[in-house]
Amino acid sequence: MASEVSPRRAGYYDVQVTTLQDVADEAQVSRAVASRALSGDPSARISRETRRRILEAADRLGYRPNQLARGLRTARANAVALVVPSVTNAVFAELVAGVESAAATAESAVLLAQLGANADLQSLVGEGRVDGLILQRDEVLPDDALLRLLDIRQPVVLFNSTLTGHVGSVILPDEAAARLATEHLVQLGHRRIGFIGGPSIHDAARRRQDGFLAAAEAADLELSAGQCIPGGWEAAAGASGFATLHASVSGLTGIVVASVNAALGAMTTALRLGLRVPEDLSIISVHDTWSAEFSFPGLTVVRMPMRNAGRAAAQMLMERLGGAELRDIVVAHPMPHIALRGSTGPAPE
Amino acid sequence: MASEVSPRRAGYYDVQVTTLQDVADEAQVSRAVASRALSGDPSARISRETRRRILEAADRLGYRPNQLARGLRTARANAVALVVPSVTNAVFAELVAGVESAAATAESAVLLAQLGANADLQSLVGEGRVDGLILQRDEVLPDDALLRLLDIRQPVVLFNSTLTGHVGSVILPDEAAARLATEHLVQLGHRRIGFIGGPSIHDAARRRQDGFLAAAEAADLELSAGQCIPGGWEAAAGASGFATLHASVSGLTGIVVASVNAALGAMTTALRLGLRVPEDLSIISVHDTWSAEFSFPGLTVVRMPMRNAGRAAAQMLMERLGGAELRDIVVAHPMPHIALRGSTGPAPE
DNA sequence: TTGAAAGCGCTAACAG
DNA sequence: CTGTTAGCGCTTTCAA
Numbered sequence A, B: 001m002a003s004e005v006s007p008r009r010a011g012y013y014d015v016q017v018t019t020l021q022d023v024a025d026e027a028q029v030s031r032a033v034a035s036r037a038l039s040g041d042p043s044a045r046i047s048r049e050t051r052r053r054i055l056e057a058a059d060r061l062g063y064r065p066n067q068l069a070r071g072l073r074t075a076r077a078n079a080v081a082l083v084v085p086s087v088t089n090a091v092f093a094e095l096v097a098g099v100e101s102a103a104a105t106a107e108s109a110v111l112l113a114q115l116g117a118n119a120d121l122q123s124l125v126g127e128g129r130v131d132g133l134i135l136q137r138d139e140v141l142p143d144d145a146l147l148r149l150l151d152i153r154q155p156v157v158l159f160n161s162t163l164t165g166h167v168g169s170v171i172l173p174d175e176a177a178a179r180l181a182t183e184h185l186v187q188l189g190h191r192r193i194g195f196i197g198g199p200s201i202h203d204a205a206r207r208r209q210d211g212f213l214a215a216a217e218a219a220d221l222e223l224s225a226g227q228c229i230p231g232g233w234e235a236a237a238g239a240s241g242f243a244t245l246h247a248s249v250s251g252l253t254g255i256v257v258a259s260v261n262a263a264l265g266a267m268t269t270a271l272r273l274g275l276r277v278p279e280d281l282s283i284i285s286v287h288d289t290w291s292a293e294f295s296f297p298g299l300t301v302v303r304m305p306m307r308n309a310g311r312a313a314a315q316m317l318m319e320r321l322g323g324a325e326l327r328d329i330v331v332a333h334p335m336p337h338i339a340l341r342g343s344t345g346p347a348p349e
Numbered sequence C: 001t002t003g004a005a006a007g008c009g010c011t012a013a014c015a016g
Numbered sequence D: 001c002t003g004t005t006a007g008c009g010c011t012t013t014c015a016a
Helices: A020-027 A031-039 A048-061 A067-074 A090-105 A121-125 A143-149 A174-187 A203-218 A235-248 A260-272 A306-321 B020-027 B031-039 B048-061 B067-074 B090-105 B121-125 B143-149 B174-187 B203-218 B235-248 B260-272 B306-321
Strands: A079-084 A109-114 A132-135 A156-159 A169-171 A193-196 A254-257 A282-286 A300-303 A328-330 A337-339 B079-084 B109-114 B132-135 B156-159 B169-171 B193-196 B254-257 B282-286 B300-303 B328-330 B337-339
Touching: A020 A031, A020 A048, A031 A048, A067 B067, A079 A090, A079 A121, A079 A306, A090 A109, A090 A260, A090 A306, A121 A132, A132 A306, A156 A306, A169 A306, A174 A193, A174 A203, A174 A254, A174 A282, A174 A300, A174 A337, A193 A203, A193 A235, A193 A260, A235 A254, A235 A260, A254 A260, A260 A282, B020 B031, B020 B048, B031 B048, B079 B090, B079 B121, B079 B306, B090 B109, B090 B260, B090 B306, B121 B132, B132 B306, B156 B306, B169 B306, B174 B193, B174 B203, B174 B254, B174 B282, B174 B300, B174 B337, B193 B203, B193 B235, B193 B260, B235 B254, B235 B260, B254 B260, B260 B282
Parallel strands: A079 A109, A079 A132, A109 B109, A132 A156, A156 A169, A169 A328, A193 A254, A254 A282, A282 A300, B079 B109, B079 B132, B132 B156, B156 B169, B169 B328, B193 B254, B254 B282, B282 B300
Antiparallel strands: A300 A337, B300 B337
C-alpha cells in the first residue's frame, strides 16, 4: 500500500526528500488538504479520519517541510538572528538560552551570528533568511554607524542599548547592578573604591558608571580624578584599566569593574603586581560566567537576568512579527543580586 | 527613467523587497538575462553594455537575491551549519573564524547552532536551511546515538572525532599535543606527573591519553594506579578530576590536563587546596583561550591549529557539495606548540 | 470537507 | 546575445 517516495528528475535537482506531495499521495488526498492537516490550524475543517491518515503518512515517510519553499510562499523565514560581537563570549550563554527558548515557543529557528568587522546585516537579513534580529552592539561601532546598519526592512531588537532614532530595546538594570556592586564594597568598609567602566561609546557602560557614581555619592566617598575610568568589556581592557588605575590613584582597596571578563583581566593584573585579593584589594563585577566561578579567587559578581532578557527580546520580536509594535523595555526580573565568592572581603585595617 | 519598485499585492505577501524582476525592468532586460549577469558566471555570454546596465540597476535599487527562492530553485541553501556542544565555549573562537573564512570564499553562510539535549539535526538540516554541517560531538552522546543522528541526507564533517561507519572527519594532532605537553613537564624535571583526560567517550580524549602515556613511557616515568584518569572538557570536570587525583595519588609535581577549561578548573582547585602553582605543582593543558592567558598564574598550554582545522572542515564540506568525496584528514599545521605562561616551572627539589 | 489552480523569486534548458 | 518557459515545494484563495 505504501507508495514509493517519488523520484525527482535528475539534473540540478537531485536532492531527494519527502515532499508534501509524497505525503498527499500516500494519504490519498490533495496537497492542499495535506498542508492544512499538517499546519495544525484547528480552524481548518478536515475530517478526523483524513487528518489521521495524513499525519500517519507524514510520520511514516519522515516528512519535514521545506522551510525554503514555505518561507518563499509565506514571506516568512521562521527564523530570527541573534547577532553578538563574539559568540564565544561566555557572557552570552544564558542570553542564547533565553532567546532560543522563546523562539522555540514560536516555532522559530535561531541563527547565531557575529557582528564582525565587515558588519553587514544586509547579507544576513536582506536575503530572506531571517524575519528579524536581536542585536548586541559591539565596542567600536558609533551611534550613527549603528543607526545606518539598522536601516533595514526587518525589525531589530537591540540588546542592552538604547539608541535615539530606534525603538525596540531590551535593557538590563545596569544602574542598579553597579550600585549594588559598589554598595557591597562600601558595606565591607571600603572607602577608596575605583571603577573600571565599559567602552564609553556604550550606553550600558554609562548606566553602570552612573550606578557607581550614585552609590559613591550616597556613601559619601570622595573620588579623586582618574578613579573612575572608561575601559571595555574584555579582559585586555580590564587589565590595562587596572594598570592605569593602580598607577594613577593610590590607596584603593576596592574596585568595581563594569563587566566580568574585564574584571578577570583586572584581577590578574592586580595579582601579578603582587597585590593580594581580597586582602589588599577587593574586586567585584557585573555578569556571571563559569570563568568567574572557577577563577582564583572566585570572582564576586552581580548576576543579571540575562536569560529573561533574552527571552523578552525574542518574545518582543515574535510579537512584532505578529503585528505588534516594538517598545523599549527593562528586564529587571530577577533583580540583580550578588554571587558572593572570594574576590571581595573587608577593607584592610 | 528609473522605474518604480513594483508594489506587491497586498495580503499575505506584503514584505516589499526589490526583486530580480525589478532589476530586469529597470535595466530593460528579461529576468533570465539579469539573473545571468548577476550570477557572475563568466561563461554567460552577455554584452558588456547590457551587463553594465544590469549591474547598475541592481546597485541603484539595492537588490539582494532572495536566498529562499534561490535555494528552492537550485536545491542549495548556500549555507552550512557549525554545530558545537556550546557556542559560548571560547575554545571554539578560532574554529568559528576558520569555518567562516572558508565558507565566505565559497559564498556560503555559516549558521551556528548548539547540540542541545534535544539533539535533533533533522530540524536543522532536514528542512532545507543548510546544505551540510560540521559537527563537534558533545560529552554525552555515545557512538551509536551519534551515528543515528548522522543518518541524514546532507554531508556531515565531524570535527575532531572519527567514527566507525562514518567517513569525513577533521582530526587534530591530539596525540602529539599531549605528548608535547608531557615532555615539557619532563624537561622541567618532573617525574611524578598526573593526567586528567577528556570524557572517555570521546576519541580525541583517547588520543590525548595515548600521547600522555607514550611520553610517560618514553621518559620512563612510573605511573601508579589512578594517576591517569578520565575527566571531561569543562571546568567542573577538571576541578573534580584534580580533587580525585590529589586524594588518591601523593607526590605529584605536575599534571597534564586534556583541555584548557578543565585545566582552569583543576588549577583553581589546586590553589584552593593551598598548593602553589607552579612552585608545588605545574599544570599544562591543550588548547588556548583568552582565559588561559588571563588566569593567574597564566596557564601554559599547547596551542592547536584550530583555525586551520576549521578552515579544512569547511573546505572539505564545500568540496563535497561540489561533488568530491569526504575523507578523514588530520590538520597538523601549524604543529602543536607550547604557549609558555606561568603555570609550569621546574619540579620542586 | 476537499481539490484545482495560482504564484512566491529564482535559475536553467532551450529556442530564437 | 537574449527571451520564453517551466517549475523547485509550499500555502491560500476559490470553487465544487
